[in-house]
Amino acid sequence: MSAGILDRLLRTPKEVANDCREERGAADVARAAIIAIALGAALFGGVVGSWRGDWQVAFAALKLPLVSIGTLAICAPAFYAIAQVFGRPWPLRAVVSIMLAAGARLSLVLLAAAPVMWLLISLGASYPLVKVLAALVYGLAGIAALALLIRGLGGERGRAAIVSIFVCVFMLTGGQLAWVLRPYIGMPDRSKAVALFTKEREGGLVYQLFVAAGEIVDPKPARGPL
Amino acid sequence: MNAQTLSATELPPIDEDDDAAPPPAPPPPRTTPTARSHASALLDTTSSTWIDEARRLAVAASLTAIFGVSLGLRHGGVTLAWGAIGAPLGILAVGALAAPALGILLALANAPLDALDLARATSRAAAKAGILLAGVAPATALFVVTVEDAITVTIVGFGALILAGIIAARSFQHDLEPVLAKTPGAQRAVVRVAIWAFLAFAGTLAIRVWFMALPMLTVMS
């Protein structure tokens, strides 16, 4: 049953989104989506952690699902609230299942990209390249997820506002949670031991964005692991 | 009634598999789910009483208080209570001070607006703001608890409050559109200006109240 749902997620996202909205099998979709999100993120995390190797593989395989599912859990109330105020009086189950379906689509793209990522890492891709590739894969996966989300919101007014606000909330929340739980690829300095979390706090994501913007104007040496 | 009137020959036979029958027409397409949310009940636009509107405003304040609590998580303790009280104050100030002033202005302009309609528009706007703030409270909690710098907390906190304010203003304006449509041409401009002035005043008032009532957003530590 889960494999069938995942296949439908990829081939006919509009139908899955409609089913979620009508609460037709929403619980089945939610269950399959959560499993897909956990597995997809774990596999991609393990691959990304393989750049550093050693315990980093396990740490990243554990942390990426935490980030994915944690972000969805934190943003679920926000998505529900945004949908309500912009004219989507849908029950919580419908809203959460649409969000989870989108998250599952994202994770399936990560799953598809994982072997490619592993190959590049095994061929000796550098730390900056792995960072950029991981960001690119997440970007593409995000577009796939967004396609389902947009279809799920229907054609009524307010769709653009819902998507814009929710994407902002989701990216900020996911970014901050990912920042807190870093590193994933590992420390660029391979002489340092693998750590579950980085000791440096260095503010938060938003602060670092300000710092990065400042460094673009006045370049300084890059710092901080990812 | 007796057995003869209900004999087997008079009763319609149970259909066996009837391959010759035409397929039934598919059900008509539905664009919205049949079940609705609790929040939609809070935003209901059907006729209501003053008690209903007061109740709606109270629920909006309670939802906003959840956001205030999330802001207070940074320092904990009594700050939680400050947040729970301070966040709804902005909304209640608009509802209690600014909205009645607008009502008086619109009455002076002889706008075809019932006081209850104004109360309904105000409470619905407050409810939308409350729903949004309660929804982003978990994300806000993550930020206030994990970021080291106070400026991020300020940006996130005021950002959410301003977004809620914009949504509330949009809702208020939308709910008063029917009033504008009924207003004669010359008066319409006056009413429109009054509404815009009210929104600007309400926004400024809310931000000022939040600035005073939410010290956790203004203390740089």
Added chain:
Amino acid sequence: MSLRELVVVYLIVGVACASLVIRKGAVDASRVASAAATVVIWPLWAPFALGKPAAAQAPNPRDTGAVARIERALGEAVDAAADTPMQGVFSRPVAARVLAEVARVATRVGELRALAQRAGFDLEASARRLRDLEARGSPERTVATARLQHESLIRLDKLLVDDVQALDDLADLLEALRSQLLLARYAGSSAEGAEAMVSEVWARLEGLGAVMDVGRMPMDSPT
């Protein structure tokens, strides 16, 4: 408050939600798994674990309350026939047998309804898909598969409609039987008509696909 403390609060709420999940019904492996998931991801899973699906909340237009009517009619018919010569026509064991068979049919109706609510069993969606494939000029094999799927869903829907109608008809018949037995009790009329109706009840149940064990039929149930 630190992130660690926030996580502790999160898990406490998760445990509270999980306890509600456990208390919601019989404790089996799936409920325990659902509760365990709720502890960790309650914002995502609790709405499904604790809430009633839309099909259970909204009244189903196809739910005519036939089973409730049948239960009521059977009870009243047994009471009407008790301590009278009609007791041989319709007794409590007979009513229990009828109800057992009706329960089986009702279970099937419930399963068909639940199936119709599930993803992938939507008539409208399958019709739309078939139309899309035909309009796009898709390969004949693909169209044939989609057509087969759609026809299967139509037949499933017809099964449900027919079963619901048959239960409604059975409810009407049992209410008439109850009235006949009451008439016989208070007006002293003959039980012949009631006997014919009881036969018709068994015939209807047979038609609904219920299994008849002739050897176990009570002596007072006419063939």
